[in-house]
Amino acid sequence: MSERTALTLACTDDVHLAEVLDRAQLVDGSRVRDVRSSSPLAPSLAERVPTRIPRVPIFAILGGGLGGLAADLIASLTAQADPMITGHMPIVAAPPVGIITYEGIALGAVLATTLGVLIECRLPSSRRNSEVASRVARGELVVTLDVPANAADELSRLAEPITR
Amino acid sequence: MTNDLQERENRLVGRLSLDRFRPGLVVGAGLTGLVALVFFYAWGIQLRDGIGVAGINRPVFWGVYITTFVFWIGISHAGTLISAILRVTGAEWRRPVTRCAEAITLFALSVGGLFPILHMGRAWKVYFMLPIPNSRGLWPNFRSPLMWDAAAITAYIVGSFLYLSLPLIPDMAILRDRSKGWRRRVFGLFALGWQGSAQQWRSLESGIKVMAVVIIPLAVSVHTIVSWDFAMTQVPMWTSTIFGPYFVVGAIYSGIAMLMIAMALLRWGMDLGDYLSDKVFNNLGLLFCAMTLAWGYFTFAEHLTVWYANEVAEARVLWSRFTGKWAGPFWTMVIVNFVIPICVLPFRWGRKPLPTALVSLGVLVGMWLERFLIIVPSLELPRLAYTLGDYTPSSIELMVLIGSVGLFAFFYFAFTMNVPIISVWEVREGWEHENSHSGAAAAAAAPQTDARTPEPAGGGS
Numbered sequence: 168m169s170e171r172t173a174l175t176l177a178c179t180d181d182v183h184l185a186e187v188l189d190r191a192q193l194v195d196g197s198r199v200r201d202v203r204s205s206s207p208l209a210p211s212l213a214e215r216v217p218t219r220i221p222r223v224p225i226f227a228i229l230g231g232g233l234g235g236l237a238a239d240l241i242a243s244l245t246a247q248a249d250p251m252i253t254g255h256m257p258i259v260a261a262p263p264v265g266i267i268t269y270e271g272i273a274l275g276a277v278l279a280t281t282l283g284v285l286i287e288c289r290l291p292s293s294r295r296n297s298e299v300a301s302r303v304a305r306g307e308l309v310v311t312l313d314v315p316a317n318a319a320d321e322l323s324r325l326a327e328p329i330t331r
Numbered sequence: 332m333t334n335d336l337q338e339r340e341n342r343l344v345g346r347l348s349l350d351r352f353r354p355g356l357v358v359g360a361g362l363t364g365l366v367a368l369v370f371f372y373a374w375g376i377q378l379r380d381g382i383g384v385a386g387i388n389r390p391v392f393w394g395v396y397i398t399t400f401v402f403w404i405g406i407s408h409a410g411t412l413i414s415a416i417l418r419v420t421g422a423e424w425r426r427p428v429t430r431c432a433e434a435i436t437l438f439a440l441s442v443g444g445l446f447p448i449l450h451m452g453r454a455w456k457v458y459f460m461l462p463i464p465n466s467r468g469l470w471p472n473f474r475s476p477l478m479w480d481a482a483a484i485t486a487y488i489v490g491s492f493l494y495l496s497l498p499l500i501p502d503m504a505i506l507r508d509r510s511k512g513w514r515r516r517v518f519g520l521f522a523l524g525w526q527g528s529a530q531q532w533r534s535l536e537s538g539i540k541v542m543a544v545v546i547i548p549l550a551v552s553v554h555t556i557v558s559w560d561f562a563m564t565q566v567p568m569w570t571s572t573i574f575g576p577y578f579v580v581g582a583i584y585s586g587i588a589m590l591m592i593a594m595a596l597l598r599w600g601m602d603l604g605d606y607l608s609d610k611v612f613n614n615l616g617l618l619f620c621a622m623t624l625a626w627g628y629f630t631f632a633e634h635l636t637v638w639y640a641n642e643v644a645e646a647r648v649l650w651s652r653f654t655g656k657w658a659g660p661f662w663t664m665v666i667v668n669f670v671i672p673i674c675v676l677p678f679r680w681g682r683k684p685l686p687t688a689l690v691s692l693g694v695l696v697g698m699w700l701e702r703f704l705i706i707v708p709s710l711e712l713p714r715l716a717y718t719l720g721d722y723t724p725s726s727i728e729l730m731v732l733i734g735s736v737g738l739f740a741f742f743y744f745a746f747t748m749n750v751p752i753i754s755v756w757e758v759r760e761g762w763e764h765e766n767s768h769s770g771a772a773a774a775a776a777a778p779q780t781d782a783r784t785p786e787p788a789g790g791g792s
Contacts, residue, residue, distance in 0.1 A: 179334075181767070205340075205505055206760040207532040209767055216529040221537035227545065238482070242473040245462040249470035256474055263474045266556065267482050273549040274486035277542060281493045284538035285523075288531040290500070292524030303527050304508030306337035 170316040173200065175299065176326035178308040181209055187310055187325050188215050194318040200311040203303050219287075226283025227276045234275015235268045242267035298329055336766070340759050346602055347751045349506060349514075355600050360744035367741045370734025373727045374449060382452030386725035390718045391710040395728035396450040399735060401702045402585070403443025404484065404557050405578070406695075406739075409586030410436030411491045412550035413618075415543040424614050426761040427606040430754045431597060432590050433495040438742040439589070440488045442735050447480070449731065476559045483549075483556045490549055494542050497535065500525050501756045554582040561705065567644040568637060568709045577629040584622040584668075585698035587615065588691035593743065595688035597752060606753055609683060616682030619691075623672040630669070630701075644714045651708045660700045668697035 178184040184202065191197045202208060202216045242264040250258045285291070299309050309329065314322060377384050387394040410432035417425035448454045460481055462471050471478050504525035507518035525531065558578035561569040571577070591612070598607040637645045652661040672690050675681035681690070711720050724732075746752070 180336075181763070201528050201530070203527045203529075204532070205501070205527055206756045206763060207536060208529060209763060213529060213533070218530045218533050221534040223534060223537040223541055227541045231545075241462055245470050245473055249468075249472075251472065253472065253474050260474055263479065266479050266552075267473055269552060270479075270482040270486045270549075273545055273552070274489060276545045277486070277490040277493055277549075280538050280541045280545065281497065284497060284534055287534035287538075288525070290523040290525065290531075292526070295524060295526065300504075300508045300526070304505060306334075306340060 171196070171313060172316045172319050174312045174314050174319050174322055175329040176310050176312070176323070177302045177329055178310060178326050180308070181212060183326065184212060184308045184310060187312075187322070188212070190325055191312050191314065191322060194314055194322065197312055197314040197318065197322075200313050202311075203299060203309040205303050205306055208308075221283075221287050223280055223283040223287060226279045226286075230279020230282070231272040231276035234278070235272035237275070238271020239264060239268040241271075302329065336759060336762055339762060340755060343606065343753065343755055343758060344505070344509065344751070346606075347753060347755075349510075349749065349751065353601075353748065356744055356748045359600075360741060360748060363737045363740035363744055366737025367734055368737075369730050370738050373730035373734060374454075377449070377452070377727055377731075378454065384725060384727045386723055386728055388720070388722075390713050390720040391707060391722035393450075393706050393710060394722055395703075395724045395732055396446050398699065398703045398706055399732050400443050400446035400450070401557055401578075401706075402699045403439045403446070403735065403739070404554060405582035405585045405698060405702070406589045407436045407439035407443060407487070407491070407586065408550055408554060408579075408582035409439070409590040410434065411487075411494055411546050412436075412583065413586065413590065415494070415546045415550070418539065418543045419547065422614075423761055423764065424611050426757045427603075427608075427753045428590070428594065428611060428615070429757065430495070430498070431593055431607075431752050433491065434743060434746050434750075434752065435586070435589055435593060436491045437488070437495055438739050438746070440484065440491060441742065442739045444484055444488065445735075447477075476556065476563045479556045480560060483553045487549055487553045490542070490546055494539075494546055497538055497542065498754055498757065499750065501527065501535070502751050502754060505755055506751070551579055554578045565714065566709045567642075567648045567712065567714060568705070571633060573629060573633060577633060580622065580625045580629055581698060581701060584619075584626045585695060587619045587622060588694035588698070591615065591619065591687045591691040592695070595684045595691075597747070598684055601747075601752075603753065606758060607684075612684050612687055613679065613682045616676055616687050619687065620672070620676035620682075623669060623676060627669045627673070630665075644712070647712045648708050651712060652704055656711075657704055657708050661704055664697045664700040664704065666697075667693035668701065 176187060178187055188199060191199065199216050202212070207213070208216065243259045246259045246264075252258075256263075302309050310326075312322065385394065385396065387396070414425065414429040414432045417429065448457050451457065459467075459469065460471050460478070462473075471481075473479075499521070500523055503518050503522035504527065507515055507522045510518055555575040555578065558574040562571055562574040564570065594607045594612070594615075598604050634649065637649050651657050671693055675686050675690050680686065707722050711722055713719070
């Protein structure tokens with residue numbers, strides 16, 4: 168089994184990145200680890216970078232369920248704690264409880280979505296490569312490839328290497 | 332291509348002027364901060380002397396405070412709702428607009444949310460609204476629409492804050508990597524260690540989409556519930572089944588007006604004409620025009636049915652608006668909310684920054700009057716005639732009203748001074764889309780041209 172190395176290259180634009188990815192694809196055993204950019208990648212490029220399907224919608228659904236349950240309990244148990252007769256309504260009246268539950272679902276979903284994004288993005292994080300960050304801030308696309316060591320030199324000629 | 336994009340991004344970040352002294356913003360923040368002090372001064376007097384210093388009294392127990400509360404909650408629909416709708420529908424021109432709109436929501440809610448507390452008089456008793464075990468033996472009544480309000484506004488303010496904050500993370504990272512010293516540390520703190528990896532972008536975009544979908548029904552519910560504060564009572568001209576959609580339409584209408592004014596000021600004050608372009612004003616102006624028609628339709632329907640039914644108590648309120656004590660404010664409202672916008676906005680020249688800003692100013696005044704006219708005449712002329720009343724706003728109430736405008740504007744100036752008021756990464760993404768579309772179009776056109784015409788000698792032009 169040949170020795171492998173992580174190669175980080177700075178590409179100037181989408182076309183340049185596509186060239187690097189095309190070339191890397193031809194090298195046996197090479198793999199794209201990540202691409203860093205200051206704005207989302209174009210869909211044609213994004214699909215060439217391995218990423219997980221975000222589980223954010225699942226977080227939202229679970230959060231909505233929990234929020235709704237909590238709101239439902241708050242509204243109905245509070246009414247039972249202070250059983251006051253109002254306007255011919257039952258003590259636990261379904262429409263008002265439904266409204267509070269609806270707001271609880273929304274609040275829970277929003278909070279859980281935020282939590283989901285932070286977890287999926289692994290934020291907050293203290294890990295940061297300042298060289299890569301400054302390249303990204305300059306608008307470059309920084310691709311990290313996992314390649315056999317003997318192919319690294321050839322690929323390095325395609326774009327400026329940052330770290331090896 | 333990247334160089335060109337980068338140059339455009341640098342220009343945008345430069346215009347947003349976060350790292351240099353911008354006298355206009357500082358003066359604006361200073362002046363509006365002074366006006367905001369009027370709010371706290373008046374509130375302080377009320378806390379010292381009691382709620383009696385406000386003009387509200389039986390039977391007009393809701394006056395300027397609740398009017399202004401409804402007004403600010405309405406304004407809050409500018410941002411998050413409009414931004415979410417534009418995101419969900421994939422409107423490309425939304426990109427420079429979303430953040431300045433979302434900031435309006437957050438600050439309008441923050442200011443509006445103070446009014447029920449102010450209206451309570453004894454503001455320190457606000458915790459009575461929380462359902463916590465207590466020695467008083469009192470619990471909030473969740474069957475009251477006022478508690479629905481508390482729940483809805485809490486959810487909306489949290490949602491709006493998060494919806495504004497999530498897309499801010501990559502911009503904070505851009506600023507972190509471009510700045511030095513203490514600014515770098517501060518921006519770095521808010522960037523949360525964002526690196527711009529493909530996974531992060533994918534997760535963030537997924538989160539923003541989910542949030543947009545959740546926020547739209549939430550925003551609609553907020554102003555619907557505010558309308559139910561009125562519609563659930565037997566007060567003349569409040570018991571109306573169309574109040575929910577009527578209030579939502581009015582909220583979006585006033586929200587767009589505030590957004591138009593904010594955009595016009597940002598465009599002139601920060602030289603953002605390249606981003607908050609005529610096209611953006613034109614598109615938003617079309618939406619504004621549609622909301623004018625919708626508001627006019629609801630207002631007409633609301634008044635027509637009351638006039639036709641001619642029920643005694645409601646007719647009394649109706650005619651006090653048409654020809655009585657409140658005719659002046661009522662017809663002013665009709666002119667600034669409907670007649671002027673409908674004479675200006677359908678035309679392309681009317682959807683330029685200056686005309687839309689002027690129309691918007693009128694609409695804001697008109698929408699405040701609308702809320703005032705919904706509340707005060709109905710309370711002055713209740714069904715039981717022995718409690719007839721008269722209401723004139725006190726100086727304290729007017730100071731609070733003016734101060735609240737200052738407070739809102741101060742928040743907005745302060746935000747603009749410290750945070751990119753235009754989403755840098757979203758605008759850049761839009762440029763990239765433009766480039767890829769124009770590139771694809773050129774690529775599609777090129778072979779046809781080549782096939783038909785041989786390449787001229789020397790490459791040609």
